[in-house]
Amino acid sequence: MRSIVGLWRWRRNPLCRSSDRHEALASLCAALLILFGAPLVGLTGGVLAHEEMLGAAREQRSERHPARATVQQLVVPRPGLDADPDDADGDVARHRVVAYWTGRDGAVHTGVADAGRPLRPGERFRIWTDERGRITGPPLSEATASSQALLAGLVSAAVAAALVETVRRLTVRQLLRRRYAEWDAEWDRIGPDWGRTGSSN
Incomplete structure (x- = not known):
């Protein structure tokens, strides 16, 4: 989230690197996916699980007898x-x-x-x-089927959010490695002349 705020604050700052923009964009996409995508995945998973559970309940009621x-x-x-x-x-x-x-x-x-x-x-x-x-x-009751479907939906949403966050962290880690590599390359270029008088001439 700080990367998103930083991108908005540095959007015209010449010191803002492309890796900073990419990191902020990755954080923004992850936040949107967690905010909107994870609930959608949870809702879909819950509906599908509910239909499956109700089908199992109907089948059990037809096969089991008091x-x-x-x-x-x-x-x-x-x-x-x-x-x-x-x-x-x-x-x-x-x-x-x-x-x-x-x-x-x-x-x-x-x-x-x-x-x-x-x-x-x-x-x-x-x-x-x-x-x-x-x-x-x-046989499985409708109340039990609904509760299990709700649990399945919550687990699906949590797994989706965790997956998005994992991808974001891996992306940020890759961007940091690239940033450090750029710093090392820049230091190798200007490091030997650091502090010398007239080194810019």
Whole structure:
């Protein structure tokens, strides 16, 4: 940003080098791209991700079906000696039960399921199954799809801004190298005569 201000201040200054103008122009382009381009990339990425997520949610809703399972017996966890009783995995283990349910094919299935809460044998709870009656996770909700799409859009915008800033820094570094090379060449030309009387004659 200082390069942009400097370009405006030095626009008619004879001491302003071409590398200064190029550096300011690179900073100006980077600022415009970050200000306008990154949000556009984030919006596009978010919209595309949202459409993809909604498609996945519709597909999962067509393939996954709710069912009522009945607790047959509890699964008693056997934690190790170093297990943390406050661990979240321990809570999940305490809620696991052996249950049976009827699939969409009419067959009775039995398996281990996560009840989500403490239950007793004979109690019923909701599960999700696939076409073959196997336990699966619930389908993706529209709210979850929207939140994930929003996150994807934010990440896309951040990545675009970071990429623009990286290109700007590389460009400025290259301009600095060229500037130092020009200084060295100029010093090699006038350095031996520096301070001598009448050296300009």
